Amino acid sequence: MKLYGFGPTRSLRALWGLKELDADFEFVPVNILAGEHQRPDFRGLNPAGKIPVLVDGDVVVTESAAIVLYLAEKYREKGLLPADLKERAQVYRWLMFAVTELEQPLWRITKHTMLYPEDKRLPQDIALARDEFAAAASVLDRHMEGRLFIVGDNITAADCVTAYLIDWANEQHLLDGCPQLRAYLERMYARPTAPQRIAEAFAGISAGM
Numbered sequence: 001m002k003l004y005g006f007g008p009t010r011s012l013r014a015l016w017g018l019k020e021l022d023a024d025f026e027f028v029p030v031n032i033l034a035g036e037h038q039r040p041d042f043r044g045l046n047p048a049g050k051i052p053v054l055v056d057g058d059v060v061v062t063e064s065a066a067i068v069l070y071l072a073e074k075y076r077e078k079g080l081l082p083a084d085l086k087e088r089a090q091v092y093r094w095l096m097f098a099v100t101e102l103e104q105p106l107w108r109i110t111k112h113t114m115l116y117p118e119d120k121r122l123p124q125d126i127a128l129a130r131d132e133f134a135a136a137a138s139v140l141d142r143h144m145e146g147r148l149f150i151v152g153d154n155i156t157a158a159d160c161v162t163a164y165l166i167d168w169a170n171e172q173h174l175l176d177g178c179p180q181l182r183a184y185l186e187r188m189y190a191r192p193t194a195p196q197r198i199a200e201a202f203a204g205i206s207a208g209m
Contacts, residue, residue, distance in 0.1 A: 003028065004054075011051055017080065017157065068157045068160045091157055095157060098165055102133065133169065171199060
């Protein structure tokens with residue numbers, strides 16, 4: 001397998017799944033700062049020109065959460081997807097909650113603080129997104145009371161997807177009032193299978209420039 005990715009992006013989420021599963025893979029860097037994601041060969045893998053992309057033989061999977069789910073299905077015996085249907089449904093539930101309710105406001109904040117040209121950045125949109133994230137995070141924070149993992153007693157695909165987002169939120173100073181999520185963040189990144197944290201990945205890019 002090959003994983004095409006770059007630095008502090010959602011590639012880290014796919015890397016987490018691969019490392020938890022102890023899967024054999026090659027990491028192929030795609031320097032988005034140099035525009036490599038717009039090259040025709042890469043666009044042939046993902047017409048949207050986005051990373052990460054997983055290539056497993058003749059199977060090409062885009063979207064980081066979909067990659068984690070594909071890997072969890074491929075290595076079902078490793079337990080990233082529970083065998084019990086009811087528990088598996090909860091993994092799907094919280095994974096979708098992460099990418100819709102948590103990730104979207106974080107992405108809006110990032111676009112309006114870093115990615116959009118300055119004349120298109122809207123401070124009021126940042127404020128709204130911060131409020132939206134806080135409301136969603138409080139739901140997950142309450143859910144995590146008395147829990148080590150989001151579903152069940154072991155790490156699942158929901159954790160591989162969500163922990164990255166909690167680190168992203170931490171970088172934006174959005175975890176005040178979420179003690180359970182702060183503790184969860186530290187537990188997850190203390191795992192030997194955890195990927196780099198976002199700040200560390202950013203530092204690696206800066207050092208290489």
